[in-house]
Amino acid sequence: xxxxxxxxxxxxxxxxxxxxxxxxxxxxxxxxxxxxxxxxxxxxxxxxxxxxxxxxxxxxxxxxxxxxxxxxxxxxxxxxxxxxxxxxxxxxxxxxxxxxxxxxxxxxxxxxxxxxxxxxxxxxxxxxxxxxxxxxxxxxxxxxxxxxxxxxxxxxxxxxxxxxxxxxxxxxxxxxxxxxxxxxxxxxxxxxxxxxxxxxxxxxxxxxxxxxxxxxxxxxxxxxxxxxxxxxxxxxxxxxxxxxxxxxxxxxxxxxxxxxxxxxx
Numbered sequence: 527x528x529x530x531x532x533x534x535x536x537x538x539x540x541x542x543x544x545x546x547x548x549x550x551x552x553x554x555x556x557x558x559x560x561x562x563x564x565x566x567x568x569x570x571x572x573x574x575x576x577x578x579x580x581x582x583x584x585x586x587x588x589x590x591x592x593x594x595x596x597x598x599x600x601x602x603x604x605x606x607x608x609x610x611x612x613x614x615x616x617x618x619x620x621x622x623x624x625x626x627x628x629x630x631x632x633x634x635x636x637x638x639x640x641x642x643x644x645x646x647x648x649x650x651x652x653x654x655x656x657x658x659x660x661x662x663x664x665x666x667x668x669x670x671x672x673x674x675x676x677x678x679x680x681x682x683x684x685x686x687x688x689x690x691x692x693x694x695x696x697x698x699x700x701x702x703x704x705x706x707x708x709x710x711x712x713x714x715x716x717x718x719x720x721x722x723x724x725x726x727x728x729x730x731x732x733x734x735x736x737x738x739x740x741x742x743x744x745x746x747x748x749x750x751x752x753x754x755x756x757x758x759x760x761x762x763x764x765x766x767x768x769x770x771x772x773x774x775x776x777x778x779x780x781x782x783x784x785x786x787x788x789x790x791x
Contacts (some may be wrong), residue, residue, distance in 0.1 A: 538569045544547070583609075583618065584678070584790065588642040590649045592617045592634030593674060602650060605631035609652055616675060619649035637745060638673020642757035651676055653790040662785040666766040670770035677791045678742040681777055684784035685736040691778060693773040694718075701763050703742075703749055705734060714753075716766045723766060731758055739787060 558663070583606055595617075598605065602620040609615035614635045623629040637651065653676065658664045671677070671692075681690065685707045694700040699717040706713065712730050716723035734740065745755040746769065753761040777786050 560626060562743070583608060583652050584621035586640075586649055586651060587645045587647065588640045588649065589644040590617055590619055590637060590641075591639040592619075592632060593638045594635040595632045595634035596613065597630055597632040597705065599628055600631050601629040601632050602648075605633040606650065617649060618652070619647075634674075637676045638674065638747060640743075640754070642754060651678065651790075653678060656789045656791060658786040658789060661782055663779075663789075664740045665775045665786065665789045667772055667774055667791070670768075670772045671746060671791065672769055673746055673748040675746055675791055677746065677789070679742045679744075679775075680691070680724075680739060680787040681742060682783060682785050682787060683734055683736065683738050683740060684779050684781040688710075688784045689776075689778040690742060691776050692772050693774045693776060694767045695773070700765070700766070700767045700772055701716050703753065703763075705730075705763065706764055707734075707736065710734065712761070713765045714761050718766060726763070728761065730755070731760065737783065 599769045617634040620631040689704040691702045704713040714726040745752040
């Protein structure tokens with residue numbers, strides 16, 4: 527239950543770097559630090575009588591659709607505070623902000639969709655940077671993944687094949703996205719119980735080259751993965767195993783230059 531807000535408050539938009547002291551029930555103080563261009567993961571400590579929480583909101587362009595949302599009057603800064611106090615909160619955005627119209631903002635536990643074509647609109651995701659291991663090609667996903675949880679990656683593609691895979695067991699691949707350079711196609715498939723699933727082959731909307739860095743944004747719903755490559759919807763792939771069984775994400779290539787540059791969820 528949010529009781530009051532005490533100074534100091536510093537707001538820098540659009541990067542939305544905020545240092546805010548919030549007093550909640552039992553007068554516990556929470557310091558929520560939002561940094562757009564930061565690799566800080568969520569940490570906590572105690573300073574005096576205040577419990578200090580550090581988290582990260584990242585800025586994105588596009589119009590989001592959220593689920594399990596709360597809407598209130600105010601701008602994105604206000605909802606960022608409220609989102610930071612909710613461990614399951616993933617999405618923050620504001621609407622109707624103008625000189626003559628009061629803002630309303632929403633914070634949501636799930637991201638259901640994004641229209642990246644609306645570049646004049648911005649939203650924020652509360653995510654953590656995950657550390658990549660094994661030469662920056664593997665990320666362990668403790669607890670699996672859940673519907674509504676965005677996965678935001680940036681990777682380097684290297685010839686002849688670079689694959690992005692969600693594993694559910696040691697060798698089972700719940701979802702594999704394979705970038706082939708000759709011919710230039712992308713194949714979506716799965717590999718369960720030593721058997722390959724159906725292969726969905728697509729000619730990409732961009733002419734990818736060796737060494738190219740691309741953004742791969744996953745919107746994960748109850749039914750499927752929606753994959754956006756460089757903010758363009760590229761692939762829908764229905765789940766073949768429960769999301770809670772996902773154990774890790776891997777980038778696989780014969781060339782060590784293929785790496786995970788960033789992985790946030």
